[in-house]
Amino acid sequence: MLRSCTAGLRSIWALRGRREGAPRLSMDLQPARRLFSTEKVIHKDWALPNPSWSKDLKLLFDQFMKKCEDGSWERLPSYKRRSTQESEDFKTYFLDPKLVEEAQLFTRGFEDGLGFEYVIFKNNDEKRTVCLFQGGPYLQGVPGLLHGGAMATMIDIALGSCTGGAVMTANLNINFKRPVPLCSVVVINSQLDKLEGRKLFLSCNVRSVDEKTLYSEATGLFIKLDPEKSST
Amino acid sequence: MELFLVPPTSCPDSTLPQPSDPPWSPWWTLCHLSHHGDQPKSPLPRSWPGQVSRFCQEMKKSKNYALPNASWGPDMLSLYHEFLEKTKTSGWVRVPSFRSNRDHIQGFKLPLDLSANSDKSDWRLFTRCIEREGQGYEYVIFFQPSEKKSICLFQPGPYLEGVPGFVHGGSLAALIDETFSKTAYLSGEGLLTVNFNIRFKNLIPLGSLAVLNVNVEKIEDQKMYLSCVTQSRDQQTVYAKASGTFLQMHLEEDSSRQ
Numbered sequence: 007m008l009r010s011c012t013a014g015l016r017s018i019w020a021l022r023g024r025r026e027g028a029p030r031l032s033m034d035l036q037p038a039r040r041l042f043s044t045e046k047v048i049h050k051d052w053a054l055p056n057p058s059w060s061k062d063l064k065l066l067f068d069q070f071m072k073k074c075e076d077g078s079w080e081r082l083p084s085y086k087r088r089s090t091q092e093s094e095d096f097k098t099y100f101l102d103p104k105l106v107e108e109a110q111l112f113t114r115g116f117e118d119g120l121g122f123e124y125v126i127f128k129n130n131d132e133k134r135t136v137c138l139f140q141g142g143p144y145l146q147g148v149p150g151l152l153h154g155g156a157m158a159t160m161i162d163i164a165l166g167s168c169t170g171g172a173v174m175t176a177n178l179n180i181n182f183k184r185p186v187p188l189c190s191v192v193v194i195n196s197q198l199d200k201l202e203g204r205k206l207f208l209s210c211n212v213r214s215v216d217e218k219t220l221y222s223e224a225t226g227l228f229i230k231l232d233p234e235k236s237s238t
Numbered sequence: 239m240e241l242f243l244v245p246p247t248s249c250p251d252s253t254l255p256q257p258s259d260p261p262w263s264p265w266w267t268l269c270h271l272s273h274h275g276d277q278p279k280s281p282l283p284r285s286w287p288g289q290v291s292r293f294c295q296e297m298k299k300s301k302n303y304a305l306p307n308a309s310w311g312p313d314m315l316s317l318y319h320e321f322l323e324k325t326k327t328s329g330w331v332r333v334p335s336f337r338s339n340r341d342h343i344q345g346f347k348l349p350l351d352l353s354a355n356s357d358k359s360d361w362r363l364f365t366r367c368i369e370r371e372g373q374g375y376e377y378v379i380f381f382q383p384s385e386k387k388s389i390c391l392f393q394p395g396p397y398l399e400g401v402p403g404f405v406h407g408g409s410l411a412a413l414i415d416e417t418f419s420k421t422a423y424l425s426g427e428g429l430l431t432v433n434f435n436i437r438f439k440n441l442i443p444l445g446s447l448a449v450l451n452v453n454v455e456k457i458e459d460q461k462m463y464l465s466c467v468t469q470s471r472d473q474q475t476v477y478a479k480a481s482g483t484f485l486q487m488h489l490e491e492d493s494s495r496q
Contacts, residue, residue: 111400111406112398112399112400112406112408113406115374115397116367120367121367143360144362144364144367145367146339146361146362146363147339147363147364148429148430149338149339149340150361153364153365153412153415153416154412154415154419154430154431154434155365155408155409155411155413155415156364158408158411158412158434159406159412160408161408162408162411163408174438174441175407175438176437177435177436177438178436179434179436180433180434181433182430182431182432182433182434185430
């Protein structure tokens with residue numbers, strides 16, 4: 007196998023693994039040490055409490071952090087921008103380098119508390135994840151309610167967190183049962199149902215913190231990228 | 239009875255109504271065109287033409303985001319002007335877009351079980367949350383009342399990134415849901431999404447123009463069924479196909495407000 011091919015393969019898998027994925031060790035509770043001012047932005051881990059987090063969200067976060075202590079669960083860090091190296095790797099697969107530099111992960115582009123506040127915990131044994139999500143005031147649809155599209159975005163992210171490596175969403179099917187009040191906290195339980203070659207079949211449900219209200223149920227199909235082929 | 243579409247005498251797209259304009263702005267009027275023998279797709283609510291006008295009223299105090307700005311690329315601008323022409327000649331309506339959906343439904347109140355969490359003035363419509371021109375969602379929706387369909391012109395900015403250089407699937411899903419929502423409401427008071435299904439076919443490059451074609455397929459048992467095809471302007475590339483079901487909900491007049 008050509009050296010460049012292996013390098014490309016390794017970087018794509020590493021990228022997905024690193025972006026909303028887990029580091030190999032779960033002890034990474036502090037934001038990464040800051041070396042230069044630009045790197046401060048790149049390496050800030052957004053999946054950590056901030057002043058905008060409600061009591062409900064903080065309580066659940068602490069409960070799950072406790073579960074991480076014995077290694078059965080791990081918290082997935084979440085970054086806003088790719089490092090220069092990661093951008094370089096992707097440039098060989100996709101186009102327009104200029105846009106790649108300016109861009110940032112969609113859900114991490116808001117000031118604290120205004121948009122998506124979320125953290126994902128992964129249970130590796132059971133191949134499932136729990137996403138704690140607090141939708142902020144900039145995610146409104148019908149006045150007072152969370153926008154269906156914002157919920158769809160989070161469902162896409164939550165389902166994706168159950169996958170590994172470089173994947174892309176192929177299908178999403180969401181049934182909304184009850185509207186979510188804006189600024190409330192919901193829990194998204196996702197799992198991998200089936201793996202067929204490069205196809206991953208996943209499902210999730212979205213519930214209230216006390217589990218009494220089922221807000222929505224969804225299924226999704228994700229496809230593992232073939233590192234041998236370019237996507238364009 | 240036949241009514242005729244009244245073309246506006248002047249329709250400068252960069253000006254907003256003046257403080258002296260009455261609520262029914264004189265520079266456009268929408269009427270329902272009805273011929274003997276034609277079957278409409280479904281029974282229309284009695285107040286339907288008035289509903290569209292009221293929903294699409296320009297708000298004096300609220301900025302209308304569905305207007306060109308410096309970030310709009312040549313593709314977006316030329317297609318926009320094509321449809322603007324159609325608003326004068328073939329009954330299309332340009333739907334204004336405000337920071338909050340509350341601006342569209344001034345004077346109405348939400349059903350009791352939805353209004354428990356009353357919205358605050360700093361709450362924003364998701365697809366209008368990114369203020370900086372060209373960074374997030376740049377879009378405008380045109381609605382064709384007689385055919386219950388819309389077109390949304392979408393130019394995604396770098397903040398909507400998912401896969402590097404391309405639009406995040408979730409952000410596209412959100413705009414499709416939003417376009418469904420406006421189309422559903424204007425076609426018959428469809429208000430809440432009950433089902434949403436999307437099949438992604440190809441990635442949309444950031445900064446390019448995508449066109450969302452939305453149709454109301456069916457209205458049955460208080461539910462509206464809509465479909466959307468998102469494709470490139472030349473229709474050579476299909477980016478995604480989606481379908482959505484919306485629950486119809488009639489909004490009561492809020493007599494407590496002025």
